[in-house]
Amino acid sequence: MTLKDLTIEFTGCTSLKDKPSADSLEFGKVFTDYMFTMDYTNEKGWHDARIIPYQPIQLDPAAMCFHYGQTVFEGLKAYLGKNGKVLLFRPKKNFERMNRSNDRLCIPHIDEDFVLEALRQLILIEKDWVPRAEGTSLYIRPFIIATEPYIGVSPSKSYKFLMILSPVGAYYKEGINPVSIAVETEYVRAVRGGTGEAKTGGNYAASLKAQELAAKDGYTQVLWLDGVEQKYIEEVGSMNVFFKINGEIITPQLNGSILPGITRDSAIQLLKYWGYPVTERRLAIDEVIEAHKKGQLEEIFGTGTAAVISPVGKLLYKGETYIVNDGEIGSVSKKLYKTIVGIQTGELEDPFGWTFEVTEQRHITKAG
Template identity: 70%
Template sequence: MNTQNITITLSETKKEKPQSDQLEFGQVFTDHMFMMDYTEELGWHDPRIVPYQPITLDPASMIFHYGQSVFEGLKAYLTEDERILLFRPEKNFQRLNKSNDRLCIPEIDEELALTALKQLIETDREWIPTAEGTSLYIRPFVISTEPYLGVAPSGSYKFIMILSPVGSYYKEGIHPVKIAVETQFVRAVNGGTGTAKTGGNYASSLKAQEVSGKMGYSQVLWLDGVEKKYIEEVGSMNVFFKINGEIITPALNGSILQGVTRTSIIELLKYWNIPVTERRISMEEVRQAHKNGTLEEAFGTGTAAVISPIGEFFWQDEKLLINEGKTGELSKKLYDTLTGIQRGKLEDPLDWVVEVTKASSLSTVR
């Protein structure tokens, strides 16, 4: 493990904290942040927790011009007995390094990153909201900072983690959403950056989202970028279908992001001995299953929502209503189980939860 000392500089002024029942997503940020720098001479160095603040970059910094950046998203939860729990954080830092590799960004030390995250959360512990369904959202990200207008990997970077108290994704309970199947734009193709969590993937998705939103749909269902036939993701989430008792999710094919929630759903279904298959699935197969009455449920999976039931697809001028537009029994069970484990209310049979303990000795407060 990297044993670099993490310095902690505490903020001299504290922000006003919002009411837990008035939280939106990603609009309020805590008093502190984590930062670490990379140069070719020193590698990753100077890990530190500092007061939350703007960062100053040269206008020629490569992030502004070539988009060399990656990010992650996970949450911390406060249990009824005031323990702080993280859900599989090691998976997020493993995926961050996979994204780093695809974007030619130097690998970070995953153990050091997790240690730093625990210390940052402990430093801002009082920011973790306590209302039902709330949590502390965590955004680690890496940006390229070298001032250079040549197209090449940057020689310097910043690794930053910020925290944001967020409200429940479902303010009035878990409800199915309506999804438009996207046939014009594509999210990614095999060989591109679809398997990396990088900002460009999300920027390129905005146009399709804007168009579907004007039609009254919450998200788009992405099809493959070659034949526009096979299902890949829904919005910024992975997607699952329950067809005739079997759970099917698109196989990782080089353009689909491997979600931590996706992996957990598959492992949980196998633990329950419910048949689950990762394979290629076409929109036509889904339509035929709807036509013959075997399409029982569909849902998206991701950090923010955990489970997002799908009540309707719109494809080729046809509306496919699923389970009468109601939340399916399996969707609800998966949601209740995962959130129960995340919040320490249910048994953790697969050993997913990591508890944040008091700051370790690898820190210096100044």
């Protein structure tokens, strides 16, 4: 199914949900009235695109997603601009990345233009769910699951693609205030050649044990090291990570086991645009600790769709605690956060053409 063939069937709700107040919003707890779905079979390809009331999905107990983890997902947000327009931030990049994940998980490609148009239509229907308060947004979760009822180990012959929406507040309870992270030295998340650079559920399941242990010690997230030598920094559980050392901003280079974050790429482009020296390379945790001891570790911050920019104020490594920038948000973190959020909400100029305005509804048919 391609954009030129686009026909999306629409089935209306018999009643609509009450919308939560902005001050009650948590991350990923509440979902809107509608969702988008379409199906895939080897014989028909992607077909039966439809927007329907949000509801449970029915799957055979032998559906392959339950047994072999053949799933991928994405995460992006819609923002309400001051002019009342709904804006997306680089949405095509999310669907491009989904297709890279599809490649790794042996899932058929989606037509990126088609699903972006489907998302536009879904958001237009759900526009009143986009929260208006500062720091809030409408989180968008596209995902694909393998649905063939078969418990042999092979790629599925059928799939379901869905998009669901959730109005959200801050991802971390700390908001833009610095978080604490623990360097993980026992468990590993991914290795080169594995699925680390794909956005698939198994990567996150592998991270839960270390995250649980870190949380018991009062740490918000885990900082992962490479899976072979456990020496080189890779990423934080839900974010890519940056270090400002002696004026230079360093982030681990993409190596096949690190997720290629869209906010990561946006931060790199902005930093270079502003004239900061930015380096993508292997970075050993011992180099970071040594920089801290010399007084040269100026900032650490994470980047990701959920939190946008998350400064790090405390780092735990091998039982030692290291305070970063006196536990305060750094100037680079603050500037990046204000700029990216300003572009996302249309309050600041967008020199890169990153924002996508959700406009008029089209190509939709009503069921029945």
